[in-house]
Amino acid sequence: LFDIFINVIKDQATDVSVKEMIRLNLMCEKIPSLPSRPKKVLLIGSSGLSIGQAGEFDYSGSQAIKALGEENIQTVLINPNIATVQTSKGLADKVYFLPLVAEYVEQVIKVERPDGVLLTFGGQTGLNCGIELERKGVFKKYNVQVLGTPIQSIIDTEDRKIFSEKISSIGEKVASSLAAHSVEEALQAAGKLGYPVMTRAAFSLGGLGSGFANNEEELKVLASQALAHSVQLIV
Template identity: 45%
Template sequence: MPRRTDLKRVLIIGSGPIVIGQACEFDYSGSQACKALRAEGLEVILVNSNPATIMTDPELADRTYVEPLTLEVVAHIIERERPDALLPTVGGQTGLNLAVDLEKAGVLDTYNVKLIGASIQAIKVAEDRQLFKDAMREIGLDVPQSGLARSLAEAVDLARTLGGGIAYNIEEFRDLAERGLELSPVHEILVEESVIGWKEFELEVMRDAADNFVVICSIENVDPMGVHTGDSITVAPILTLTDKEYQRMRDAARRIISRVGVETGGSNIQFAVNPKDGRMVVIEMNPRVSRSSALASKATGFPIAKIAAKLALGYHLDEIPNDITRLTPASFEPTIDYVVVKIPRWNFEKFPQADRTLTTQMKSVGEVMAIGRTFKEAFMKGVRSLELGRSGLLFAAVEMDRGEGGAQGIEAEDDAALRKRLAIPSGGASTSCTKSRTSIHGSCSSSRRSARCAVKPQNRGSRRFRPIRCGGSNARVSAIRSSRSR
């Protein structure tokens, strides 16, 4: 169908200041959206509090406001500019939160501003953990068992029955619960069944108004659940799932995006799979362009933010040409015959007082992406790009203490230990010990992908966080995931 004719002026919300967890990936997406909308003849109004971005370049928008991203300021801009529509999905979590605040305050209704890209109801269902859990159970998908807490006392009570999850003592549990309650827009947290040590996967998907659905990219986290994806080495496409498992995940993603109500645009959906029994649970969904969207765009050549902006105008996927092939439409799912590896980069030397422990809160300040025909090739290219002073093997062999059951010291808690732990195989420790103590799952069971991932588990290495606790009833504290910008 042709694009909507009722839209002449569109307000785009930027992601604000560059902070850990919400950085230049959203500037990349916002810039793409601005160019796409202007190419369609629309007048673009941009508001962003960060002048040091590409999207605030005067050439990218018709009007640019470098102002604080607060309800009062944006409401005043809407009153002055009178846009026809608001596009919040390229501004990260900041954009979604601000859109919800504007709707709640009645600003959008007062000035007849339409929300495009994602509806308010879709945002609420995706961001509210209880609503999301109920929605997943309605469509027959499994989610971690959980309990909702609106206060610290309620969280502690739940911890006594569900366990402490990623918290290893009551003091740490209280700190996590207090921070989660503070960051949550609805002042709620969920104490969930522990999935630490499970394999973590992501799907970047898109849907249009005609219910066409495509998977842009599948992403696998080398780190198991328990480490933020921004701090994890990730690989695209997924290498360690069988075709049957992947199709089950793909089918679930289609049902999720339809149930949540994202009618136009892209979403990031995250899953966890128990390597012992294959149980798959849905972790969360981001109804917006995310950090992983930027990685998927560069990995596949599919401009997710640009296509999402066009879908918000009413176009269908089969009406948008593919920029790479120039022959096929955007409704064709990208296929790649190479492996893409993303490796995070930390800079703790500039933050000497910071806690180096890698948890569910992102701490890396950047990342590198490498492409190769095999995992090993892409991984080594990525390592060279980290500027760690290594041009050959990732880390030279280091002397390790041998203890009962394997190498002691494998219970690394921070990024600094990564260099030593990846040298464990050359130090003589068994890879089975490394796998059991770190939950890095290096085997590949997919015959379809076996040619691309013929790599021994030790080449993926051991990682750098607390040892996985086996057995018992644990729970993972999930501060309403709107506080996590992916």
């Protein structure tokens, strides 16, 4: 409206009325196409939760199922853990009590043919499974859209080296670090950085392989534990 007011002041000789100018300005020439609405969504569940472990992924997954149900979207859940809220009767339309590994999830996708999949409600297990399915081309093969956080964003944040580079690229301060794929590389990285060092494994569950090392012996123990569960360790 302000732009129209300015134009009227500048061009007072125009024959077009202000009302007509507003109508023309607000008129939509082309109706924007809305994104296709999924009819069926597969949700990767929270998997196993140890006693004393936080159940936030069970809670968030349960809320996601409820939200999808309110939108009349059919929900399919895969979760091997029967002791969760999200696997309760009457919540998801269909539940598969199967391990969260790529082979089993692909079979569920093959049978159910969902329009979309949610990967970010199953914790680290769900993220790792989703990345593996993407790399195997399963989502593309069955035309399944990844809803929410894109796969590449998940990889960029889970890969410690890439994440560190991304943070540095936007000018944020980040601690000096080096990525290692073996115990020897971890020791070399610590030698360059100087002790004490902190380690964190990529794509790891519950912070496995994380900790502080004041010398080579402590780092060897940490690195061995971390690389038993992950292919990458950030020092």
